Structure formats: C-alpha cells, structure tokens
Amino acid sequence: MKRFSLILIGLALGTLLLAQQPHHQKGMLMNKSGYNNSNRCNEMGFRNYRGKDDMCGMRMIDQLDLTDAQIDKINDLRKEHQTKIVELKADVSKLQIDLKEANRNTDFKKAKSINDKIYKKKGEIAKKRIELNEKIFNQLTEGQQERITTLKKYNRAK
DSSP states (O other): OHHHHHHHHHHHHHHHHHHOOOSOOOOOOOOTTTOOOTTHHHHTTOOOTTOSOOHHHHHHHHHHTOOHHHHHHHHHHHHHHHHHHHHHHHHHHHHHHHHHHHHHTTOHHHHHHHHHHHHHHHHHHHHHHHHHHHHHHHHSOHHHHHHHHHHHHHHHHO
16 A cells, blocks of 8 residues: 555656746747747846736747847857856855855854855846846847837836
8 A cells, every 4th residue: 555655646746747847948049030939038138927928928029120130149148148157156056065064064254254255156147147138238229229118117017
C-alpha cells in the first residue's frame, strides 16, 4: 500500500511540474516579420502583470513600427546588456556562497562586508537595466518616443 501511495504521489507531482508553464520567456527581437514576441513588453521596459493581451502585451513592437535597422540595434543592445547581466549575476552567486560560509564560521564582520558587496552588485544590475531602457528609447524616433510614452501611461492607468 505504501508503494502504491508513493507512486501515486510521484505521478501527481510529476504531472504538476510538467503542466506548469514559465511565467515569461526571455526572447529577443529577431526581424521585422518574424520576431519572437514572447516578451515584447519587457524589451522596452514594460511588463504586463495581468497576463492579458492588452495594449502592451498585444503588439507593443507593432505599434511602434520599428525599422529593420532599429530592430538590429535593439538586438545588439540587448545582447550586450544580457552578457553584462550574466557576469554580474555570477558575481552575486559567488558572493552568496561566500556569505553562507562566513555565516557558518560566525565571522559576522566578514558577512556584513560580503552582504554590502552583494547589494552593490544588485544595484549595478538595476542601473544597467535602466541604462538599457534609455539606450533603446534613444534609438526611437521622436514619434515613436511619444507613442511609447502614451502606451506607458495607458498601461499604468489600468
């Protein structure tokens, strides 16, 4: 009976894990006609928290009518950004390992110092995200910038 119960529980957990879908997928714009639209709002600093196809989640990139050159430049900016972010996150992970070790050894002075370094790195990550949004915004024409500002206000009002 125990064996049957364990198998049943294992199957139920396996089904739940397989049925879950990621909340979002990281994607990049590919080209004007066939870009990956899995995470369009995040690419411009927008997030659709409601999970609906609203003004932002539906066609943010389509509404901006980006040129191929703009799409290529945005792709390059995002690739460069992602490379830097991966490096910073790796640094944070290493520091977190050091922090755990310092806490195990009751070296609290060192733990505090490491903790400060972790949050400094996390601050750098946040600043780099803002810088990416600024660089992308600067790639847009004046009309596109006005449009994106309007769309941001619309999404905030919801």
